[in-house]
Amino acid sequence: MKLPEAYSRRIGASLGDAEAYLSCLAEPPVKGIRVNTLKISASDFTKISPFPLEGKVPWAENGFFISEEKPGKSPYFDAGLFYVQEPSAMCAAPLLDVRPGENVLDLCAAPGGKGTQLGEAMRGEGLLVLNEKVPDRAQVLSSNIERMGICNAVVTCCDPQTLSERFAGRFDKILVDAPCSGEGMFRKEPAALENWSERNVLMCADRQQKILHSAAKMLRAGGRMVYSTCTFSEEEDERCIENFLADHKEFVLLQEEKLWPHRVRGEGHYAALLEKTDEVEGGSRICSPPRKNNKNFADKRAVALYKDFASEFFVSAPQGEFLSFGRSLWLVPDALFRLDGLKVLRSGIQLGEAKEGRFEPSHALVMAAARDHLGKVCSFSKEEIGAYLRGGTLACAENVSGWCAVAVDGFPVGLGKAVGGVLKNHLPKALRHF
Structure with a gap:
C-alpha cells in the first residue's frame, strides 16, 4: 500500500x-458481524450461522469475527438476525x-x-x-x-x-x-x-x-x-x-x-x-420535553381496520400509541416528543395504510414483530426464500389465505398475500435481490 x-x-x-x-x-x-439480540440470542445464532464464526469480538458482547466475503447474501441478513460491522x-x-x-x-x-x-x-x-x-x-x-x-x-x-x-x-x-x-x-x-x-x-x-x-x-x-x-x-x-x-x-x-x-x-x-457534570451557567435544565404534536392524531377508521387485521395476523400485537402521518398509520414510542418542523424519515413502526375498507400492512410491521407474536407465518426453505427475495411468487397450502409473514426458519423476511395456493410477493422492490 x-x-x-x-x-x-x-x-x-x-x-x-x-x-x-x-x-x-x-x-x-x-470482517465481523454483530448478532441482533432483539431477534435471536448469540448462542442460538451460533447454532444456525450460515458461515463460520471465528471467535468473539472481545469488546462487543454479541460480535463475532468472520472471513465470509458476502455475509449479506444469507437470508438471515434480510431477516435482521445480524448486522455486518x-x-x-x-x-x-x-x-x-x-x-x-x-x-x-x-x-x-x-x-x-x-x-x-x-x-x-x-x-x-x-x-x-x-x-x-x-x-x-x-x-x-x-x-x-x-x-x-x-x-x-x-x-x-x-x-x-x-x-x-x-x-x-x-x-x-x-x-x-x-x-x-x-x-x-x-x-x-x-x-x-x-x-x-x-x-x-x-x-x-x-x-x-x-x-x-x-x-x-x-x-x-x-x-x-x-x-x-x-x-x-x-x-x-x-x-x-x-x-x-x-x-x-x-x-x-x-x-x-x-x-x-x-x-x-x-x-x-x-x-x-x-x-x-452540570449545565452551563444560564443554560437549559429541561427534564420533561414537550410531548407529541397533537395535530398528528390517529385516524379512527385506520386504527379500527388495523385492529381487525392484527387480531388475525398476531398472537400478540405490538402495543403503543397510534398516530397518523399522511396516509400511513404509525405506532410511536411512548417517550416521543414534538418533531414538527424537522425532516423525519421514521417515527416508531409504520403499521401500514387503510385502503377502501381494508388494512394493508407495511414491511416495517412484520420486521418489528417478535417471531413468537406472529399468528400467520409461512416458513420456506432457504432456496425458496432466495426466490422470494428476488421477487418471485411462492406456492403455499390451499387453505392459507390473506396476509402472511414470509419466514426462513420462522424468522420473517417480509410479507406475502396468499390466494388460491399462491403466495404473492409483497417485498418492497428496493429490497429485492436482482
Missing part, C-alpha cells in the same frame, strides 16, 4: 511502533452503557451500526433518535433500523445545530460518531486513502468541534456522551477532546480507548467517554 509521504511522516512521529503499523496495512481487512467499530456503543427507558441520541448515525447496537441494548423501551444530515445516507440508516426491527426509533435528517436548538438538555446519553478523515479505513476502502490530506484532517477536526458543541447542548446534566472516530490523527481524536474540554468546563473525561490495527484484530477506532 503506497501511503502519502505526509501521512507516513506523521505516523512515524507520533507512534512508537510505527513500523508494525505500516506493515499491517498490507494485510487484508478484518467492522469489529473495531463495535467498541464505541458499549462505552455509553445505554439502558431501557432512557432518551438516547445518535447524532451522526448512518449507516446504523452503532445505532442498532444502542437499539438492541434499549430493548424497545425509551426513545432512540438517530440523525443523519446527508439525505441518501439517512435513507440507508432508516432501512437498517427497519431491518433490525428497532421499534422505539426516530430517524431524522437534520443539521446537528438545528437539533440542538430544539432539544436542549433532553437526552440522557448521546453518541457522536463523527465524520472523519478515515485513516482506519485504508485497508477496507481505497477511496479513504485517495482522499486523505493534512488539509482534510484539519477540516474534519474543525467540523468535529462544531458537532460536539451541538451535542453538548442536548445532553442533560449528569448525562454521558461518547465521541468516536475511525481515524488515528491526534487532531481528530485526543486533541479534539482536549479542545472540547477546554471550551466546556461542565464536561469531564471518564475513559479513552484507541484501537490500532497492528495491536488488535480490527481496522482501528478511537472512542472517548465524557460526562456532563
Whole structure:
C-alpha cells in the first residue's frame, strides 16, 4: 500500500511502533458481524450461522469475527438476525452503557451500526433518535433500523445545530460518531486513502468541534456522551477532546480507548467517554420535553381496520400509541416528543395504510414483530426464500389465505398475500435481490 509521504511522516512521529503499523496495512481487512439480540440470542445464532464464526469480538458482547466475503447474501441478513460491522467499530456503543427507558441520541448515525447496537441494548423501551444530515445516507440508516426491527426509533435528517436548538438538555446519553478523515479505513476502502490530506484532517477536526458543541447542548446534566472516530490523527481524536474540554468546563473525561490495527484484530477506532457534570451557567435544565404534536392524531377508521387485521395476523400485537402521518398509520414510542418542523424519515413502526375498507400492512410491521407474536407465518426453505427475495411468487397450502409473514426458519423476511395456493410477493422492490 503506497501511503502519502505526509501521512507516513506523521505516523512515524507520533507512534512508537510505527513500523508494525505500516506493515499491517498490507494485510487484508478484518470482517465481523454483530448478532441482533432483539431477534435471536448469540448462542442460538451460533447454532444456525450460515458461515463460520471465528471467535468473539472481545469488546462487543454479541460480535463475532468472520472471513465470509458476502455475509449479506444469507437470508438471515434480510431477516435482521445480524448486522455486518467492522469489529473495531463495535467498541464505541458499549462505552455509553445505554439502558431501557432512557432518551438516547445518535447524532451522526448512518449507516446504523452503532445505532442498532444502542437499539438492541434499549430493548424497545425509551426513545432512540438517530440523525443523519446527508439525505441518501439517512435513507440507508432508516432501512437498517427497519431491518433490525428497532421499534422505539426516530430517524431524522437534520443539521446537528438545528437539533440542538430544539432539544436542549433532553437526552440522557448521546453518541457522536463523527465524520472523519478515515485513516482506519485504508485497508477496507481505497477511496479513504485517495482522499486523505493534512488539509482534510484539519477540516474534519474543525467540523468535529462544531458537532460536539451541538451535542453538548442536548445532553442533560449528569448525562454521558461518547465521541468516536475511525481515524488515528491526534487532531481528530485526543486533541479534539482536549479542545472540547477546554471550551466546556461542565464536561469531564471518564475513559479513552484507541484501537490500532497492528495491536488488535480490527481496522482501528478511537472512542472517548465524557460526562456532563452540570449545565452551563444560564443554560437549559429541561427534564420533561414537550410531548407529541397533537395535530398528528390517529385516524379512527385506520386504527379500527388495523385492529381487525392484527387480531388475525398476531398472537400478540405490538402495543403503543397510534398516530397518523399522511396516509400511513404509525405506532410511536411512548417517550416521543414534538418533531414538527424537522425532516423525519421514521417515527416508531409504520403499521401500514387503510385502503377502501381494508388494512394493508407495511414491511416495517412484520420486521418489528417478535417471531413468537406472529399468528400467520409461512416458513420456506432457504432456496425458496432466495426466490422470494428476488421477487418471485411462492406456492403455499390451499387453505392459507390473506396476509402472511414470509419466514426462513420462522424468522420473517417480509410479507406475502396468499390466494388460491399462491403466495404473492409483497417485498418492497428496493429490497429485492436482482
